Amino acid sequence: MTTAQERLAESVRRLIDVTIRTEVDDAAVAAVTEKIDSATAQLSDSLVPGSFGVRTGPDGQSIALGNVVIGLRNPVAPPLTIRHDADGTVHTEFTLGAAYEGPPGHVHGGVCALILDHVLGATAHLPGKPAVTGTLTLRYLRGTPLGRPLRASAHVDRIEGAKTFAVGHIAGPDGVTVTAEGVFIHPKGGQRDG
């Protein structure tokens, strides 16, 4: 079930897109800005300090609603839905709009890195035992288009003690755009996530 807070985040995602692309006149932009400021004031009546963090849901699973990649309450997150396949592969399908632009018409190379860091890292996550990135290496083969269906996937290459070696890539309509390999580590105490 989508919560009121998640619907708000979806609404803000649409606002972000048109904020970049609007061509209405300055007076209309200023009027909208006032409206947004008033919305911000209403939401600020009660705020958690700092950031969202990770909370534990009713089922005891940790939920990262504020996460910049997967967080349903974070308007900056596309948000990606990470799927764990039976064979241990992880994948996600998505389309990115104007908010993620680098080269004209293309996804910023660093956004590809952000997504691959998360997707490769997800192969190393275990319930209650999150992994953090040790190293990540990216190879850019071609531009990644905005507004076209994309797929990121990753799998574990090998595990050595606390280290998981993962590999993966992003592919678009014209094939693989970026490949990645990374080492992810289960820290002692297992605090971090993402």
Added chain:
Amino acid sequence: MTTAQERLAESVRRLIDVTIRTEVDDAAVAAVTEKIDSATAQLSDSLVPGSFGVRTGPDGQSIALGNVVIGLRNPVAPPLTIRHDADGTVHTEFTLGAAYEGPPGHVHGGVCALILDHVLGATAHLPGKPAVTGTLTLRYLRGTPLGRPLRASAHVDRIEGAKTFAVGHIAGPDGVTVTAEGVFIHPKGGQRDG
């Protein structure tokens, strides 16, 4: 001078932050969502198709107002101000909030990658001759804190033909958090930026 469109983006950045952190009740959240939807409709009266792209300013310089890292019109961008020092070093100082969270209280490792991709790439940019990322390798030394002053910097290690080899890092109050090295390429025709 800050334009009306840039002020709108600043306003939406504040909205993003409180959208994640608000604890007002569901009815208040729903009322704000309606207000945001109406703002989005107003801005949608006239839109550029697709994404912002890179446009040429009055001074002939290209301006990437929609860029996800530096774009003053993009609410997802922190936005970073990239400074080119006399010795060829590039640096930027910034603080990241709730919107960029990965591990609780920390910047997502992939956001560090996004920033380092851009900052290292900036060492290779020449007027009218942007560079694209070939490869990027990141080493994560410790968590990067949210809400604390951060500094990213990079310099050119060497140039071989069309390839620029750059190195850099992000540092926080407790020292360097992530190091990076990358190879950036000037494509023939020089189309891309970021």
